[in-house]
Amino acid sequence: MNSLVAPDTKVNERICELQELVRTSRKLHIVGSKSKDGFHHSSDGATTISTPSLSGVVSYDPLEFVVTLLGGTRVLEVVELLEKHGQYLPFDPLLVDRGATIGGTVASNAAGPGRFRFGGIRDFLLGIRFIDGRGNCIRGGGQVVKNAAGFDYPKLMVGSRGTLGLLYEMTFKVFPKPESYATIVATFSKLDEAVASMNKLASSPLDIEAIELIPIEMGSRGYELAIRIGGIASALMNRLNRLQKFVPVSMLLQDHDDWRYWRAATNLEWARDKGSLVKLPITPNAIAAMDKQCSKLLIDRRYSVGGNVAWIATVWNDQWSQQLGDAQTFLGPLPIEDNGYPRELGPFGRAIKYALDPESKFI
Amino acid sequence: MLSPFIAKLSEIYPDARLLTHDAGLVSYESDGLTAFREKPIAVVLPESADEVIRTVRCCFDSHVPFVARGNGTSLSGGSLPVKNGIVISMNRMNRILRLDPVQRLAVVEPGVINLNVTKAAASHGLLYAPDPSSQSVCTIGGNIAFNSGGAHCLKYGMTSNHVLGLKIVLPNGTVDTLGGESLESIHPDYVGMFVGSEGLFGIALEITLRLIPKPEVYRTVMCAYRSLKAAGDAVSKIIASGLLPGAMEIMDNLSIQAAEAAVHPGYPLDAAGLLIVELEGEASQVDEEFKRLHGLIEASNPYFFKEAKDAFERQQIWKGRKSAFSAVGRLSPDFIVQDGVVPRGRLGEALEEIQRLSKQHGIRVANVFHAGDGNLHPLILYDGKQKGALHHAELLAAEIIELCIRFGGSITGEHGVGMEKRTYLPKMYQPSDMESMFQVRRAIDPTNIANPGKMLMDGDAPALTTSGMHPLEKAGVISRE
Structure with a gap:
């Protein structure tokens, strides 16, 4: 067991303090490193709890492919630790170089392009510990890769934005990292051709790590598909040749170039200094209409995870925000009314909120 | 004379779809966990979501508990009727409402049989990944309720990992929609919370499933060892090497014997441990993976090694594995099947401990398990007709669970x-x-009517009986994984 155990007593003391804080506070707003500033809506009168004081690797057994982390741990540290053992979090956590914490990553469901292949945070989070609205410490899930006992709190907490409890410890399944990667960038003059190629690839038996659809200069110069594959080095060239039969290749990225390209993508570098960055869950069929609208309003955007996520980078405009529907601001000032959540909760969501946080302390 | 509650149900259902007489009820009194039996007061057979919603409202108004049931293959007694309650049998709601090969999703009713989704997807080169052993009979609704697994969880996860959206009716009769069609969401993962809630949160009415491209090639091998531990050690080495097989299964000698007698898959009869490993994916990648796998297996020193040469041979290997449990049932009139999980690194230790407990109790235990993810399936053999045998078997089962x-x-x-x-x-x-x-649970179902007593101990326990095999199992249609 390779275990960098955070000093237990200190951690336990801190957790007890946080429990007391939850019990005695009226309103609470939980923050990690604030790398996703779009989540930090106005919280007047609320006590802010910052989780980075709870950080460290609780346990990591590379042979078991399972790691347990305190919520305030920086994702970068985790990525580096796993890398030493040839392992990784396949869902490509976002904003790693901007200080993202693991708790914030779970609470905001901040998965990147690699989510395409093996699944998102929901698919890799095995266990969770959190403080509920009553100040109780609750554990859900477990530390083994397969578990069907009890309600699935780990999944519930993915995307919960700190509104259901303070997440302080989480256990992830990790995977062996492909020993080599390569990326093909294909250019299309028309959006529908790019979308058709994306769908064709995503339905093919080619094992693809990520597919991103990117308008070039806001679509005025066409669209590109970035397609990443990974695996055993000796098979990669063969697979690249095969991939080239599917799409018109304009660029091939390997080794460090490949790494740098995707690192920039997961750090959302393209969206810097463009106002706010908003995430919308979509399906490929929604892209055509959305892109037309964005193009008209000169809004920059990208379609991630094989057309399952739209990222929209824009200086806000009210008219546009009302048309968005389900959307969450990740970066920048707060354009969406009530920051999207808690938007209208359905009866299931309301019941769960009431059960875990009866006095609605977590905002 | 009809009770007022049954009278209300008869406003929703014609006679043929509202069963209240013993003869009609008897086949619903148990599920795949045959040690428990309970007769419902009525069984209804809805054909639409609207009928299910009206039924749940009716139960809510009258404080009558309900259990939704697919084809009753639950191995944990999940679809066992509740005392003084009704069974809502979902298997007539078995339509695939939409299959979208381009966006790779299927919208289905809960009574659709698991394998039928896979069949419908296959013509588009797609696959519905979760494959419980009972896949030819079990329904998607039941898979949702129990977050069912299968042999291929190692790489692609369980049922929950393949559900995108749900339309549900809550225990008070209100309807809600969770998730959607996208792989991603910006809300708490309510879909993930609902899946595996064992019917305690209500009933799924419509389910959006994720489909994935069918792997281009499979390479399936089986190898035999003189000890179970050697098979377990081989698994540890394969996992540590960084390979990610689609499945890794181990069977012990008792299960090998039983499977061979039942379906003749060509297993070596004298093996103490049989390991099945399957690689899947893109051909050139899998070829390279296979070279590594082969090296690792050679180093693990099996005395028998065979690769499936074609689809038929692959199917034979899996047929033996998937029928192992019903086959073991031929060795004994009754058995308890368990499904505990241990960290993968402690698999060998756990198996030795189970063998020790088996000897200590003088009860035969057969082992079949998903080695790749540490999921054990010890089968505890007993004869329910012998006084105290079930109780004794349960004591051993308890020790294994505690382990x-x-x-x-x-x-x-x-x-x-x-x-x-x-x-x-x-x-x-x-x-x-x-x-x-x-x-x-209380917030979602304050009157405690949705499958009460399952998972959480808050209901009356039906009487234990001396078991026997599930009728479908006897017929060899389903098996316990």
Whole structure:
């Protein structure tokens, strides 16, 4: 067991303090490193709890492919630790170089392009510990890769934005990292051709790590598909040749170039200094209409995870925000009314909120 | 004369779809966990979501408990009727409403049989990944309720990992929509919370499933060892090497014998441990992976090695594995099947401990398990006609479950808690964790009518009987995985 155990007593003391804080506070707003500033809506009168004081690797057994982390741990540290053992979090956590914490990553469901292949945070989070609205410490899930006992709190907490409890410890399944990667960038003059190629690839038996659809200069110069594959080095060239039969290749990225390209993508570098960055869950069929609208309003955007996520980078405009529907601001000032959540909760969501946080302390 | 409640149901259902007489009810009184039986007061056979919603409202108004049931293959007693309650049998709602090959999703009714989704997807080169052993009979609705697994969880996860959206009716009759069609969401993962809630949160009415491209090639091998431990060690080495096989299964000698007698898959009869490994994916990648796998297996020194040469041989290997449990049933009139999980690194230790317990109790235990993810399936053999035999077998079962908890694992990997393991859930979780689950349960179902008594101990326990095989199991249609 390779275990960098955070000093237990200190951690336990801190957790007890946080429990007391939850019990005695009226309103609470939980923050990690604030790398996703779009989540930090106005919280007047609320006590802010910052989780980075709870950080460290609780346990990591590379042979078991399972790691347990305190919520305030920086994702970068985790990525580096796993890398030493040839392992990784396949869902490509976002904003790693901007200080993202693991708790914030779970609470905001901040998965990147690699989510395409093996699944998102929901698919890799095995266990969770959190403080509920009553100040109780609750554990859900477990530390083994397969578990069907009890309600699935780990999944519930993915995307919960700190509104259901303070997440302080989480256990992830990790995977062996492909020993080599390569990326093909294909250019299309028309959006529908790019979308058709994306769908064709995503339905093919080619094992693809990520597919991103990117308008070039806001679509005025066409669209590109970035397609990443990974695996055993000796098979990669063969697979690249095969991939080239599917799409018109304009660029091939390997080794460090490949790494740098995707690192920039997961750090959302393209969206810097463009106002706010908003995430919308979509399906490929929604892209055509959305892109037309964005193009008209000169809004920059990208379609991630094989057309399952739209990222929209824009200086806000009210008219546009009302048309968005389900959307969450990740970066920048707060354009969406009530920051999207808690938007209208359905009866299931309301019941769960009431059960875990009866006095609605977590905002 | 009809009770007022039955009279209300008869306003929703014609006579043929509202069963109230013993002869009609008897086939619903048990499920895949045959040790429990309970007769419902009525069984209804809805054909539309609207009928299900009206039925649930009717139950809510009259405080009558209900259990939704697919084809009754639950191995944990999940679809066992509740005393003085009704069964809502979902298997007539079996339509695939939409299959979208371009966006790779299927919208289905809950009574659709698992394998039928896979069949419908296959013509588009797609696959519905979760493959419980009972896939030819079990329904998607039941898979949702119990977050069913299968042999291929290692790479692609369980049912929950393949559900995108749900339309549900809550226990008070209100309808809600969770998730959607996208792989991603910006809300708490309510879909993930609903899946595996064992019917305690209501009934799924419409389900959006994720489909994935069918792997281009499979390479399936089996190898035999002189000891179970050697097979377990080979698994540890394969995992540590960084390979990610689609499946890794181990069978012990008793299961090998039984499977060979039942379906003749060509297993070596004298093996103490048989290991099945399957690689899947893009051909050139899998070829390279296979070279590595072959090297690792050679180093593990099996005395027998065979690769499936074609689809037929692959199917034979899996047929033996998937029929192992019903086959073991031929060796004994009754058995308890368990489904605990241990950390993969402690698999060998756990198996030795189970063998020790088996000897100590003088009860035969056969082992078949998903080695790749530490999911054990010990089968405890007993004869229900012998006085005290079931009780004795349960004592041994309890020790094995406690072993899994002690090793830092779980009491269930894929069968769910149901009736069978509900006394063990509080041993796996702290009182505060349990209380939280009760709080959630009460908030969603304040009158305690949705499958009460399953998972959480808050209902009347039906009487234990001396078991026997499930009728479908006897017929060889389903098997316990």
